[in-house]
Amino acid sequence: MELKKLFIILFCSTGIFFSFYALCFGLDENGCLFCHKYPGMVRFEQSNVMHGQQSEKTVRLKILHIDEEEFSGSTHGEMDCKQCHATINSVPHTGESRVDCTTACHTEDEEKKMIKDYSLSGFHENEQSYIVSLNDKSSCRVCHLPYPHNDNQVVRAFLNMHTGFMQCRVCHIKKNKYKNIVYKWEESQNVHFFGKPFGTYYKPETKKTIKNKTTISRIAVHSSDLEGEIRLADKAGIKKAGIFIKNKGKMSQDDIESSLVFFHRDIEKNEISVACGKCHSTNGIMDFKKLGFDAKKTNNLTTINIKGLVVKYKTFYFPNLFE
Numbered sequence: 001m002e003l004k005k006l007f008i009i010l011f012c013s014t015g016i017f018f019s020f021y022a023l024c025f026g027l028d029e030n031g032c033l034f035c036h037k038y039p040g041m042v043r044f045e046q047s048n049v050m051h052g053q054q055s056e057k058t059v060r061l062k063i064l065h066i067d068e069e070e071f072s073g074s075t076h077g078e079m080d081c082k083q084c085h086a087t088i089n090s091v092p093h094t095g096e097s098r099v100d101c102t103t104a105c106h107t108e109d110e111e112k113k114m115i116k117d118y119s120l121s122g123f124h125e126n127e128q129s130y131i132v133s134l135n136d137k138s139s140c141r142v143c144h145l146p147y148p149h150n151d152n153q154v155v156r157a158f159l160n161m162h163t164g165f166m167q168c169r170v171c172h173i174k175k176n177k178y179k180n181i182v183y184k185w186e187e188s189q190n191v192h193f194f195g196k197p198f199g200t201y202y203k204p205e206t207k208k209t210i211k212n213k214t215t216i217s218r219i220a221v222h223s224s225d226l227e228g229e230i231r232l233a234d235k236a237g238i239k240k241a242g243i244f245i246k247n248k249g250k251m252s253q254d255d256i257e258s259s260l261v262f263f264h265r266d267i268e269k270n271e272i273s274v275a276c277g278k279c280h281s282t283n284g285i286m287d288f289k290k291l292g293f294d295a296k297k298t299n300n301l302t303t304i305n306i307k308g309l310v311v312k313y314k315t316f317y318f319p320n321l322f323e
Contacts, residue, residue, distance in 0.1 A: 172268055
C-alpha cells in the first residue's frame with residue numbers, strides 16, 4: 001500500500017501524471033512510457049553464446065527506449081505493453097526479458113507453432129534511438145563508451161540517458177579543485193545516431209537553435225579565474241589516452257594503474273544517492289533557469305525526488321491504477 005501511494009504522489013507532484021495520459025499516442029495503461037519514452041535509455045547486458053560445444057560470454061547494448069508515436073503507428077500499436085511483457089510488474093526488471101505473444105493474440109495452436117522460434121531481437125528497432133558515437137573533445141571518450149554506466153542495475157539506464165544532454169565531467173569533476181564553477185551549453189560534433197536524431201540544438205555562439213543531424217549541444221562544466229574562463233575537459237590527454245589504449249596490452253600492471261591515476265586525476269566517482277541530489281534539488285549545483293529551462297521544467301527537475309526513490313526502495317511494484 002505504501003508503495004502504491006508513493007507511485008501516485010511521485011507522478012502527481014511533478015505535474016506529469018494526468019498530462020502524460022492525456023497526450024498519450026499509444027495504449028500504455030501501466031505507465032511504461034513514463035521511463036521508456038526517453039531516447040538514449042540503454043544498458044549493457046551479458047549473455048552466453050554457444051559456439052559448438054563451447055559457451056562464450058558476449059556483451060551487447062540493450063535499447064530500452066520506445067518512441068511512442070512510432071510505436072502507436074506500428075502493427076502492434078494498439079497493444080498494451082503488459083499484453084506481451086506479461087511478467088514485468090516491478091522496477092527494476094533487469095533480466096526479465098521474456099515475451100509472451102500468446103496472452104491476447106496468436107492464441108491458436110497453428111499461430112503458436114509459427115511464432116515459437118521467431119526472433120524478437122529487432123522487434124522495436126524502428127521505434128528506438130540512441131547515440132552510437134560522438135566527439136566531445138575529451139579524453140574520456142577515448143576509453144569510455146558513450147554509455148558507460150553499468151554497475152547499478154536500478155538506475156544504470158537512467159544514468160546512461162544523461163549522455164544525450166551533458167558531458168561526463170558535469171557529474172564527475174572534483175569540484176573542490178576549482179573555483180567559480182559554472183555550467184554552460186557546448187556543442188558536441190560528429191554525433192552519429194541510431195534511429196531519429198535527438199537532443200538540444202542550441203548554438204552557444206549565436207544563442208539560436210539550429211537543428212543539425214550531427215551536432216547537438218550538451219551541458220559542460222567551466223571554471224573562471226582572472227585569466228578568463230576555461231572548459232574543464234582534458235583535451236591534452238586525448239593523445240596520451242590514444243597511446244595508452246594502443247600500448248595497454250604490452251604494459252605492466254603498475255604502469256597501467258599509474259596511467260589510470262593520471263587520466264582520472266580530476267575525476268571523482270559519486271554514490272548514486274549523492275549524484276542525483278547534486279542536480280535534482282532546490283539547492284543543486286545547476287541553475288536550470290539560467291541554462292534556459294522554463295519555470296515548469298525547472299520545477300520538475302529540482303523537486304522530483306529521485307534520490308529518495310533510489311535510496312529507500314530496492315524494489316518498486318507497479319500499482320494497478322486502472323483496475
